[in-house]
Amino acid sequence: MELRYFTALLIGASFFISIWMLLFNRSAIDPLAWNLFLAWVPFFFALAAHWTWTTAVPLHGRAAIAMIFTAAWLFFFPNAVYILTDFLHLSELNFHLSEPDTTPAIGYSTTVYAMDRQAWNSFFTIAYVAGIGLAISVLSLYIMHFNVTRQFNTLIGWLFVLTVQILSGVGIFLGRFIRFNSWDILRDPLNVLAVTFESVDRFMIYFAGGFTLLGMFSYLFFYTAARLMHAK
Numbered sequence: 001m002e003l004r005y006f007t008a009l010l011i012g013a014s015f016f017i018s019i020w021m022l023l024f025n026r027s028a029i030d031p032l033a034w035n036l037f038l039a040w041v042p043f044f045f046a047l048a049a050h051w052t053w054t055t056a057v058p059l060h061g062r063a064a065i066a067m068i069f070t071a072a073w074l075f076f077f078p079n080a081v082y083i084l085t086d087f088l089h090l091s092e093l094n095f096h097l098s099e100p101d102t103t104p105a106i107g108y109s110t111t112v113y114a115m116d117r118q119a120w121n122s123f124f125t126i127a128y129v130a131g132i133g134l135a136i137s138v139l140s141l142y143i144m145h146f147n148v149t150r151q152f153n154t155l156i157g158w159l160f161v162l163t164v165q166i167l168s169g170v171g172i173f174l175g176r177f178i179r180f181n182s183w184d185i186l187r188d189p190l191n192v193l194a195v196t197f198e199s200v201d202r203f204m205i206y207f208a209g210g211f212t213l214l215g216m217f218s219y220l221f222f223y224t225a226a227r228l229m230h231a232k
């Protein structure tokens with residue numbers, strides 16, 4: 001896996017959006033910058049787990065160390081996709097003008113959208129950060145998928161991917177609606193589990209299922225592209 005190319009691209013994209021926020025959307029810097037930082041955390045845990053499994057350096061307790069990094073990766077993995085939910089903050093902005101009787105271009109009544117730079121800056125900022133977060137998520141999952149398949153077999157590898165996507169959907173639900181953080185699973189795991197089971201209802205299944213499908217399709221697109229590039 002040529003991880004350095006993908007990593008360099010993601011670092012460059014993160015640097016770009018940081019400059020973008022400084023220049024055009026300062027009001028969004030604090031929450032989105034923090035969310036972007038959290039999105040990077042699972043990537044570095046994935047790299048640590050990958051190094052542990054593949055390094056030629058003798059390691060005492062290699063499997064235990066790799067499992068610790070894998071668990072840490074799993075706790076933080078939903079943060080990379082969670083940024084997509086920040087699009088809801090756009091509801092606070094007005095992208096529409098009052099509907100006129102006619103418009104010059106087409107000559108009949110229709111919705112006209114506002115050319116509000118601040119509103120569209122917020123849209124672009126969230127879109128860029130969410131895109132980077134999604135890219136980080138699929139790349140870190142690809143790294144972990146590679147190592148699980150390498151240690152076990154192809155079936156276990158894909159079951160691992162599906163399980164991670166389901167747990168990620170549940171984690172995003174808990175983060176957005178219950179307001180849990182990744183470290184709450186370490187601070188009070190029993191409470192997190194209790195609240196999770198208490199929160200199971202039709203909406204939770206719908207919401208978590210939606211993010212599971214989104215995560216799976218995104219990963220499958222990336223995985224297929226990576227396989228095609230490798231085949232060439």
